[in-house]
Amino acid sequence: MSETAAPKRLHKRSLTGLTPTEIKAIDNSIPIKAREIWAKYSVKEFTTVDELQEKIIDHVETTFARSMYNCDDLAAYQALSYSIKDKLILHWNKTQQLHTLKEVKRIYYLSLEFLMGRALDNAMINLEIKDLCNKSIDELGFNLEDIITTEPDAGLGNGGLGRLAACFIDSMSTGNYPGWGYGLRYNYGIFSQKIVDGYQVETPDYWLKFGNPWEIPRYEIQIPVDFYGYVSTVKDEKTGNLVKQWQGGERVLAVAFDFPVPGYDTTNVNNLRLWSAKPTNEFDFEKFNEGDYSNSVSQQQRAESITSVLYPNDNFYAGKELRLKQQYFWVAASLHDIVRRFLKTKKPWSEFSDLIAIQLNDTHPTMAVVELQRILVDLEGLDWSVAWDIVTKTFGYTNHTVMAEALEKWPLELFANLLPRHLEIIYEINLRFLQFVEKKFPNDRDLLSRVSVVEESSPKNIRMANLAIIGSHRVNGVAELHSELIKTTIFKDFVKIYGIEKFTNVTNGITPRRWLKQANPQLSELIASKLGGYEYLSKLNKLKELENYLDDAEFKKSWLEVKFNNKKKLAALIKTLTGIEVNPNNLFDIQVKRIHEYKRQQMNIFGVIWRYLQIKATPAADRANTWLPKVCIIGGKAAPGYYAAKKIIKLVNAVSTIVNSDPEIGDLLKVVFIPDYNVSKAEIICPASDISEHISTAGTEASGTSNMKFVLNGGLIIGTVDGANVEITREVGEDNIFLFGNLAEDVEELRHEHQMGRIAIPDSLNSVFESLESGLFGPYDEYKSLVDNIKYHGDHYLVSDDFESYLEAQKTIDLEFVDRENWVKKSIICVANMGFFSSDRCIDEYAENIWNIEPVSERV
Ligand SMILES: *Cc1c(COP(=O)(O)O)cnc(C)c1O
Numbered sequence: 124m125s126e127t128a129a130p131k132r133l134h135k136r137s138l139t140g141l142t143p144t145e146i147k148a149i150d151n152s153i154p155i156k157a158r159e160i161w162a163k164y165s166v167k168e169f170t171t172v173d174e175l176q177e178k179i180i181d182h183v184e185t186t187f188a189r190s191m192y193n194c195d196d197l198a199a200y201q202a203l204s205y206s207i208k209d210k211l212i213l214h215w216n217k218t219q220q221l222h223t224l225k226e227v228k229r230i231y232y233l234s235l236e237f238l239m240g241r242a243l244d245n246a247m248i249n250l251e252i253k254d255l256c257n258k259s260i261d262e263l264g265f266n267l268e269d270i271i272t273t274e275p276d277a278g279l280g281n282g283g284l285g286r287l288a289a290c291f292i293d294s295m296s297t298g299n300y301p302g303w304g305y306g307l308r309y310n311y312g313i314f315s316q317k318i319v320d321g322y323q324v325e326t327p328d329y330w331l332k333f334g335n336p337w338e339i340p341r342y343e344i345q346i347p348v349d350f351y352g353y354v355s356t357v358k359d360e361k362t363g364n365l366v367k368q369w370q371g372g373e374r375v376l377a378v379a380f381d382f383p384v385p386g387y388d389t390t391n392v393n394n395l396r397l398w399s400a401k402p403t404n405e406f407d408f409e410k411f412n413e414g415d416y417s418n419s420v421s422q423q424q425r426a427e428s429i430t431s432v433l434y435p436n437d438n439f440y441a442g443k444e445l446r447l448k449q450q451y452f453w454v455a456a457s458l459h460d461i462v463r464r465f466l467k468t469k470k471p472w473s474e475f476s477d478l479i480a481i482q483l484n485d486t487h488p489t490m491a492v493v494e495l496q497r498i499l500v501d502l503e504g505l506d507w508s509v510a511w512d513i514v515t516k517t518f519g520y521t522n523h524t525v526m527a528e529a530l531e532k533w534p535l536e537l538f539a540n541l542l543p544r545h546l547e548i549i550y551e552i553n554l555r556f557l558q559f560v561e562k563k564f565p566n567d568r569d570l571l572s573r574v575s576v577v578e579e580s581s582p583k584n585i586r587m588a589n590l591a592i593i594g595s596h597r598v599n600g601v602a603e604l605h606s607e608l609i610k611t612t613i614f615k616d617f618v619k620i621y622g623i624e625k626f627t628n629v630t631n632g633i634t635p636r637r638w639l640k641q642a643n644p645q646l647s648e649l650i651a652s653k654l655g656g657y658e659y660l661s662k663l664n665k666l667k668e669l670e671n672y673l674d675d676a677e678f679k680k681s682w683l684e685v686k687f688n689n690k691k692k693l694a695a696l697i698k699t700l701t702g703i704e705v706n707p708n709n710l711f712d713i714q715v716k717r718i719h720e721y722k723r724q725q726m727n728i729f730g731v732i733w734r735y736l737q738i739k740a741t742p743a744a745d746r747a748n749t750w751l752p753k754v755c756i757i758g759g760k761a762a763p764g765y766y767a768a769k770k771i772i773k774l775v776n777a778v779s780t781i782v783n784s785d786p787e788i789g790d791l792l793k794v795v796f797i798p799d800y801n802v803s804k805a806e807i808i809c810p811a812s813d814i815s816e817h818i819s820t821a822g823t824e825a826s827g828t829s830n831m832k833f834v835l836n837g838g839l840i841i842g843t844v845d846g847a848n849v850e851i852t853r854e855v856g857e858d859n860i861f862l863f864g865n866l867a868e869d870v871e872e873l874r875h876e877h878q879m880g881r882i883a884i885p886d887s888l889n890s891v892f893e894s895l896e897s898g899l900f901g902p903y904d905e906y907k908s909l910v911d912n913i914k915y916h917g918d919h920y921l922v923s924d925d926f927e928s929y930l931e932a933q934k935t936i937d938l939e940f941v942d943r944e945n946w947v948k949k950s951i952i953c954v955a956n957m958g959f960f961s962s963d964r965c966i967d968e969y970a971e972n973i974w975n976i977e978p979v980s981e982r983v
Pocket residue numbers: 281282283286715716717800801802805826827828829830832
């Protein structure tokens with residue numbers, strides 16, 4: 124693979140890997156005048172209101188060719204963003220120069236999703252210039268909050284996995300780790316969700332409509348990526364050896380777009396590099412000469428479809444060819460970029476993994492393992508085993524699920540066609556691995572077939588997780604329970620083969636900058652007033668000191684006030700989005716996350732129906748004394764092809780319509796479906812819960828991160844013993860969380876009992892089913908499949924097994940919420956003990972145990 128000719132530069136000024144003499148020679152090649160000008164150039168960074176205003180106006184006038192008279196919120200947003208990006212770029216340049224000159228080890232985080240949300244507010248917070256911006260914008264006649272909300276979300280992800288990647292790059296910058304993210308610049312992010320007659324309707328999210336002030340297009344970085352074609356064996360001219368050569372049949376270009384990622388309380392700015400697919404200049408002359416000009420052009424345009432859309436599945440493998448193309452396109456461009464940077468250092472290959480660590484966020488980038496091996500063996504002529512040693516020292520793999528339907532398995536045929544040479548390499552990797560296993564465990568054919576990369580099914584499949592494990596030196600799960608589960612279930616054969624040391628845990632976390640300071644400015648200010656400033660935002664364990672104020676009446680009053688204000692803000696959002704009025708004095712019970720049967724929103728809404736029926740069955744005069752007034756809020760997107768998830772959304776909306784308009788119920792129960800859940804909505808929702816729900820079937824939610832967001836903002840949680848709920852319980856104490864339900868270790872047996880027809884549905888749940896059958900919430904046909912799944916199809920997610928204890932936990936909440944004095948104490952204790960769940964801690968753990976990298980804080 125060769126780089127297409129970049130525009131010729133006058134002077135080559137990449138100084139890494141050069142001797143002082145070579146550097147001097149380059150210096151001497153630059154005209155004296157140019158050197159003088161460069162030396163005089165001082166960084167023009169704004170530090171005052173006047174300077175920032177001048178910069179903003181500069182951008183309005185020149186970058187956008189507008190004036191004072193036609194500068195609207197959008198132009199103001201763009202001009203402010205450009206001004207801040209200018210500042211970021213100056214820091215970015217210095218950071219990258221420092222890392223390059225010091226030849227430090229870098230971590231490259233490969234993720235097919237980065238669910239970034241909005242950038243402006245976050246940049247102002249991380250640079251600690253929000254007051255300055257506020258004043259500057261205010262004097263120019265705009266309102267900063269309005270300008271912030273003008274920005275569309277960068278929705279380049281589905282849910283938790285993509286948001287984790289976004290939190291991680293924030294923490295890498297904050298911790299001064301030299302780290303880059305590599306991903307795809309989708310033209311269409313995750314779809315926007317509209318609700319029409321209670322049904323989800325998807326509309327495309329063309330987030331780049333007004334351009335994107337936060338990106339730096341790097342049109343000079345264009346990396347060719349090939350697909351299809353054939354493999355031939357040729358004689359290497361230098362060595363005389365026979366080597367494999369892949370002749371691709373279709374070529375597209377990967378163009379780099381860089382997004383500077385600022386850290387908090389540091390000038391370190393890392394890079395998120397996203398690739399966009401572009402056609403090459405190469406032209407189908409055959410077609411052209413046949414006079415079919417437009418067809419030969421449209422062939423070229425097909426290239427751009429590779430980065431056109433994010434696949435909207437969360438925790439589900441769909442097996443589409445274009446998706447595999449996306450994966451290889453991204454992996455090939457990223458590795459080419461990484462290798463090119465390494466070659467500039469002129470270091471020997473043996474030092475590759477001393478300078479480079481690559482983390483695979485799930486199996487999506489697993490082809491990187493194969494691509495690096497191909498580069499080293501086919502293009503650089505290294506011995507297979509020397510190359511393989513480098514590869515395995517470089518990669519680490521993060522597993523995100525144990526659910527079979529989410530594990531990637533690509534049909535071998537697809538590979539054979541799209542990436543013929545890579546399939547050969549996969550076979551060679553697998554052969555050597557199986558020989559190694561057989562030597563260690565002779566006569567265990569079953570073991571060989573279980574761990575093989577090739578699933579000998581018909582048709583045959585490539586098991587990406589097996590390949591990722593074999594190609595990495597470390598494999599981690601994302602919460603303690605999950606990491607234990609992968610070792611004892613899906614990967615237990617690999618534990619036997621490689622030993623337990625290869626498998627580790629890094630419990631997920633969230634960035635407190637976005638999920639506390641940005642989402643909840645009032646709470647973070649209240650905390651700062653007790654903790655002596657905002658240092659806690661990058662040292663989250665300091666929150667522990669909040670426990671000194673558990674008996675401070677004034678503080679507790681303020682704490683409650685902040686929660687009330689946040690609930691008012693959410694109530695206003697709900698009113699705008701749905702027209703429903705909710706009372707912020709009442710308990711807010713929230714479940715927002717992707718809609719998935721394993722996350723059990725169906726159990727939530729069945730619980731709501733049960734409560735509704737019970738209130739109705741209570742004599743009117745007793746209702747107000749018997750039932751705590753409650754607002755049940757559910758939100759989240761369903762994958763467009765996920766039938767059951769869409770039925771759940773329809774049911775929530777149907778229940779909402781009936782309950783909210785029932786005059787017998789009034790404020791005792793309100794039900795809300797918040798449409799189009801995304802990061803910027805999460806920032807309003809998470810600070811506003813009294814209770815949030817994390818109620819997955821035990822053993823199915825790898826970690827969860829919204830559980831952390833809610834607790835960090837002073838909400839308590841109702842949850843199952845699953846994912847990071849376990850560690851949250853350990854940190855905040857059992858008294859401060861409402862746990863219920865069966866344990867992961869019992870799930871297999873319960874499923875079996877269901878299959879054998881030995882489990883009865885509890886009366887409570889049956890009463891809910893009867894109300895659905897009666898047509899209380901519209902035609903039963905609509906919901907029959909949800910009920911049948913539980914009644915007749917084995918209740919795979921064990922709703923009937925956990926329903927009673929779920930209702931029990933809800934009852935406990937009702938009783939405890941009445942005692943606000945006690946509730947606020949629990950809330951403070953929860954926040955005080957959330958230090959562990961900062962993604963800064965995650966990155967420290969990855970750096971120490973997997974990447975072997977160190978922070979670099981010196982400045983050039
Ligand atoms: C945090 C977050 C998620 C992940 O939520 P879980 O409840 O952990 O699944 C999904 N979507 C958005 C927009 C988020 O901010």
